[in-house]
Amino acid sequence: MTDSDQGSERVDVDRQTDHGPADQELTGGQRRAERRVGVALAVAILAGVGLFVVYFAGGQTQIEGVLFAVAFGGLGVALGIWANHLLDAREVVEERHELTSGPAGRAAFEMALTEEVGPVIGRRSMLLKLLAGAGGALGLALLLPVLSLGPAPGDSLKTTPWRRGSRVVDEEGEPVQLNQVPLNGFLTVFPEGHTGAADAQTLLIHVRPGSLKLPPDLMAGVPDGTHVAYSKICTHAGCPVGLYRAESQSLICPCHQSQFDVSDGAKPFFGPAARPLPQLLLGVDDENVLVAQGDFTAPVGPAFWDRGR
């Protein structure tokens, strides 16, 4: 630590104050402070006893909190008054030590470091290079287990369990039929067999007839012209966009307020999202149950580096 730690310590037992023992000459202020400290400590004791009572009576969060606060606070007040009124709080001046060891000290350190390691270092630098190489190779090899922490991403971010012919089911796994969702209503749906799958969550919205503005190829995936389905995962940061405003036929994300126009391909019209919610093209099977025509029109959820590849 500091250089004062070395060297001989001068054992001076000088009294730092010329005050006598505290009980001999208390001033009026000190006597008042002493009383206040006493009261604070007594309050702390009472609160501590109270904690015992409350705990064994079954506990009550609010009373416990207050009693803890009073107990700790009482002690804190007591020590604070003690420090400011009952201690001989005089200001003292301490000199700083030079932090640096100086050039001579550094040179001595270098000597200590190098003088006994022998001739190899410095002369045969080849060995040093190999040492560094061995260390590096081992270091990298030791990093390999990090790769075991997770699977390779592969295409998993670009695909969901939706397949051509997947039947649309609700949160309970029940198949959803055309017109089952009331007009101006909506429902969170999944592909059959994957109920609750995080990346397959989809909003099925029953919009007002004639209100959709979609190109014909996308309109072909909207049964009855009114049952449109979009990914429920926000394209911005991945929150479930579960807030449907039926009157304006728009969605708003609760996390960052990106807003998507359901009538117009779920394109974002306010907020930080840059891409529309991918659409799920639907059809109807012979039992009038909604089925998917395939996976979403684009990778769902937030953007990632090779999203477009």
Next chain:
Amino acid sequence: MMVERSLKYLDERLGTASLARKTLRKVFPDHWSFLLGEIALFALVVLIFTGTFLTFFYTPSVQEVVYNGPYAPLQGAEVSAAYNSVLRLSFEVRAGLLMRQTHHWAALVFVAAIVVHLCRIFFTGAFRRPREVNWIIGILLLFLALGEGFTGYSLPDDLLSGIGLRIFYAVTLAIPVIGTWVTYLLFGGEFPAPDIISRLFVFHIMLIPALLLALVGAHMAILVLQKHTQFPGHGRSERNVVGKRLWPEQTFKSVSLLLFTTAVLALLGGLAQINPVWQYGPFVAYNVSSPAQPDWYIGFLDGALRLGPPWDLTLWGFTISEVFWPAILFPGIAFGILTLWPWIERRFTKDRAEHHLLDRPRDTPVRTGIGAAGLMVFFIMFMEGGNDIFGVLLNVPVETVTRILQWSLLIAPILTFLVTYWICKSLSRTQLRPAHITAGVRLTRTHDGGYETVPLEPAEAEEKLEPEPAEP
């Protein structure tokens, strides 16, 4: 008698007496703002004690179990073991809810205290040579505190924190080139991979705390080694430290502050409900609850995401997410500047001297202005993090709040700088200095490394009451 004997025992084996004596006589400047860092330290103490208690009850697992505790709306529901254990801790473990809430409040106050401590260091120039190393350590501590807070926030596996985790996942995905790999290695696969809760637990109770405590130790060891800075005043110079000794004054004061910190946090923990996860319900990947916010210290990032422009880029088929600008680039630049500030400032001031006397913020108007502008940037983002709450509160559409804050982000920092600069200039023109009385003893180092106390002459003490000549 006992004390004397044990002191003798230890001293004969470890030589503790002289070391301890020197430590006890260390001098600390007695300014309240020097206690801000101590508040953070004591909040950390509370965090460790309450956190240890919580660990005894928490189960870091997403295994599905059936809830059958006293919270009626959830009885019979399938929830994760993690969520179940947090509910059990809250409702069935005596004093458990108090511990949990105190822990959470302590986390919020911990980071807040770090931030105000950082402000004190910045605005008074305490980061200057020779304290750059401790500045860096301090910044690292801030990062670790943020990481510790976020991992802890996510552990209950409730609906709200699940959404937070989901956003964090989107942010790591947005890292260019390696984003998907980093994300999959961190989360253990596509969201919501089952490993994430147990991994967060390891981060929260082992990796980050270990680093945090090691760096706190280094932070304080360096503080002791380099001694405190001090505000300029009579009798204070670059060559000395004027203040109170560690024993008894500072010890009494610090312990008193530790007790107060505990008291305030226990009071909040008992009276103010925080993160009622039973109300939010267990995490379900396709459910969401409004409003959705992170804890305040991540609020600036969430606000940045809300303010961010809807710009994604596709270059040669590769995508740069719109999340990249506000959540990776902005914090990267902002915290980069903060971390390198001692060197950035030195480039302009060419000041390489050692400094132990602090600047008054008014005397360094450029630094103070830049600092205030930086704080304004973070404050605007923080406010935007609650745009929906403020919108409802003020009866204004969230879109309006966002637009106003987007413009503010462009304009307010510049205005803040100018106004702060002007205020500093005006203040220093008044040439007022608070008078300061110093009286008592002087501790002088002797040639052989010991100390001597010299009582100040009355005349000397009197002289110190004279106002110092004003700066040119």
Next chain:
Amino acid sequence: MRRTAILLGGVAVLALLLTPATGAATAPGAARAAAAGQPDSPALDARGRELYQNACASCHGPDPAGPSYYPTVPSLKNVGGAAAVNWALRTGRMPWKDNKGPAIERGEPRFNEEDTRALVDYIGKAVGDAQIPDVDPARGDLQRGRELYGQACAACHGMNGAGAALGGDNIAVSLQDVHPQDVAEAIKIGPGQMPVGGGLADYEFGTAQSRQEVDDIAAYVESLRTTPYNEGGAPIGGKGPVPEGFVAWVIGLGLLVVAARWIAGRG
């Protein structure tokens, strides 16, 4: 939206000037659910017609099933029948009390129970949908209600029912102090931006399953009011981390800075 509100405000002033005040006497909270299937009574019909002509016709037109007078005022034919009328009257949203604020804002009910029933019955019959939901939280299953609420309602209203901003002037109202009847009617009619069926899987008014699900949800919403489980202390708004952060800074750190100043003393 704002412009609509102003326009509606102007309309309301006109309406108030032209309409003699009637039937406004009501005891607080007196008007509650009118059960469906009241026996026909000519006196009730006459009272309903009279009230309609006095309180509603100046905006919604002389015939409830016909067009309204103003483009910004909906014809009652399309608002959701008797359930919508009952919902609007009981929650004080209609008749529009003054020219301030959106017409859809909650307020004190203006009609007593009997007059409400007369009006609801009259308009319901006129538009051909006289059905009013029959809801009872006591019949509902609290746990199932919480689950359904989480799937269908929580996105906008929040799991603890505190409500949230929905962009623009739209706000999902707090459900912490609403009557179960409000819940059932809102699910049926989808008022304002609220989706019809509220996001329930196969909501169809009148079916046993839907009635049960609405009872379940009502049981959960009712529990938010009667037993909100704020075991942790003051809920500070129930809006999560934003108010919590302010408390941490202002009360938590604020108190500690005061303590630090006091401890540091006159040093």
